[in-house]
Amino acid sequence: MVVEADIQNAVVELLRRTVVKLPSDVEEALVRALDAEVDETPKMQLKAIMDNIKLAGEGNTPMCQDTGVTIFYVTLPRTCEIDVERGIIEGVRRATSEVPLRPNAVHPITRKNPGDNVGDGMPYMNWKVGNNDFIEITVMPKGAGSENMSQLAMLTPSQGVKGIKEFVLSTVLRAGGNPCPPMVLGVGIGGSSDICMKLAKQALLRPLDERHKDPEIAGLETELLDALNMLGIGPMGLGGKTTAIGLNIEYAYCHTASLPVAVNVQCWAARRGTVRIHLDGRLEFPTNEE
Numbered sequence: 001m002v003v004e005a006d007i008q009n010a011v012v013e014l015l016r017r018t019v020v021k022l023p024s025d026v027e028e029a030l031v032r033a034l035d036a037e038v039d040e041t042p043k044m045q046l047k048a049i050m051d052n053i054k055l056a057g058e059g060n061t062p063m064c065q066d067t068g069v070t071i072f073y074v075t076l077p078r079t080c081e082i083d084v085e086r087g088i089i090e091g092v093r094r095a096t097s098e099v100p101l102r103p104n105a106v107h108p109i110t111r112k113n114p115g116d117n118v119g120d121g122m123p124y125m126n127w128k129v130g131n132n133d134f135i136e137i138t139v140m141p142k143g144a145g146s147e148n149m150s151q152l153a154m155l156t157p158s159q160g161v162k163g164i165k166e167f168v169l170s171t172v173l174r175a176g177g178n179p180c181p182p183m184v185l186g187v188g189i190g191g192s193s194d195i196c197m198k199l200a201k202q203a204l205l206r207p208l209d210e211r212h213k214d215p216e217i218a219g220l221e222t223e224l225l226d227a228l229n230m231l232g233i234g235p236m237g238l239g240g241k242t243t244a245i246g247l248n249i250e251y252a253y254c255h256t257a258s259l260p261v262a263v264n265v266q267c268w269a270a271r272r273g274t275v276r277i278h279l280d281g282r283l284e285f286p287t288n289e290e
């Protein structure tokens with residue numbers, strides 16, 4: 001029988017694994033980028049990133065000092081009497097001192113920092129009810145350097161696919177070296193302004209080597225990624241062939257008079273992790289096995 005303390009423990013362990021080790025698809029994409037670069041500067045930058053990842057793993061320490069704010073995606077079983085929300089909040093509080101995580105969450109106006117990454121609306125949780133007999137919790141620690149480069153555009157339908165492409169490219173050009181490239185881009189298309197921003201962030205949850213199931217969207221993902229890698233921004237903004245290692249799109253139907261597009265910018269430290277808490281207490285970490 002799972003109790004709230006089990007949720008807390010699972011969240012602490014999930015956050016520890018997630019800030020220390022990247023999902024294998026991200027690491028593999030970085031290795032491919034290192035192989036593809038020919039000039040010394042981008043090679044050196046990617047090599048430094050790979051060394052950083054290795055040292056983080058060996059020392060069991062976060063791969064970047066900015067351990068982000070904690071965005072959660074939770075899927076509950078049809079019946080669940082545990083206070084999962086409280087378990088997550090207390091888990092974040094404990095992880096901040098136990099992992100440790102940098103206390104990043106502050107009041108937006110007073111800038112007061114409670115020191116434990118917990119405040120109104122943070123950690124932020126997205127909720128779903130599923131058919132599984134386990135609780136699934138995914139976390140995306142999101143650093144500010146990349147998040148600050150994210151953008152939304154409310155295009156008119158007449159701007160169409162051309163407008164979408166121009167907006168994605170101009171967002172990445174404007175970001176330049178600020179989000180610690182190589183970047184990963186989550187693109188949301190459709191819905192309304194708020195839905196579109198959510199879709200863009202949610203797109204970052206899909207493994208980089210998995211294309212969208214809709215072939216038209218999958219084609220757009222590939223085309224945009226190729227185009228971004230012709231911009232020459234390169235690793236850490238110092239030039240090179242690899243400006244982005246991945247681009248995923250999620251879409252939703254929208255009003256006939258709207259065409260919202262959102263880009264959520266992610267850095268090379270594209271951290272995401274999932275824990276499954278089975279009702280007998282067993283934990284599974286599908287993205288961050290040790």
Ligand code: SF4
Pocket residue numbers: 064065066067068142143144145146178179180267268269
């Ligand atoms: S953008 Fe990413 S890699 Fe750069 S400092 Fe922020 S979290 Fe770290």
